[in-house]
Amino acid sequence: MSDVSERAEAALADYEEPLGWTLREDRLIGIVRDLLAELRRLERDKRVDNRINLTIGRERDALQAKIDAVKALHTGRIGMCEYCTDGPLVPYPCDTIQALGEP
Numbered sequence: 622m623s624d625v626s627e628r629a630e631a632a633l634a635d636y637e638e639p640l641g642w643t644l645r646e647d648r649l650i651g652i653v654r655d656l657l658a659e660l661r662r663l664e665r666d667k668r669v670d671n672r673i674n675l676t677i678g679r680e681r682d683a684l685q686a687k688i689d690a691v692k693a694l695h696t697g698r699i700g701m702c703e704y705c706t707d708g709p710l711v712p713y714p715c716d717t718i719q720a721l722g723e724p
């Protein structure tokens with residue numbers, strides 16, 4: 622629970638006390654202003670979270686594309702890695718494919 626919501630709850634609990642209408646209205650206006658400020662802060666934080674998630678998603682997709690490009694190079698043919706085999710035969714999956722966690 623935030624400070625604003627705690628203050629709002631406490632003020633509303635006090636609302637039952639015999640206060641003058643002007644004071645009550647002032648307090649209610651203050652509560653509404655505090656709640657609106659809190660709402661604006663939450664909306665701003667949500668926009669920041671959305672931007673961060675979008676950036677993370679783009680970075681994840683870019684990294685996955687690089688991994689896919691490496692996998693496309695290191696393909697197996699008759700049990701040998703076509704990319705790594707340049708002279709001595711390199712069994713498939715080669716060290717690169719195994720490092721990527723592929724079988």
Ligand SMILES: [Zn+2]
Pocket residue numbers: 695696702703704705706715716717718
């Ligand atoms: Zn390879």
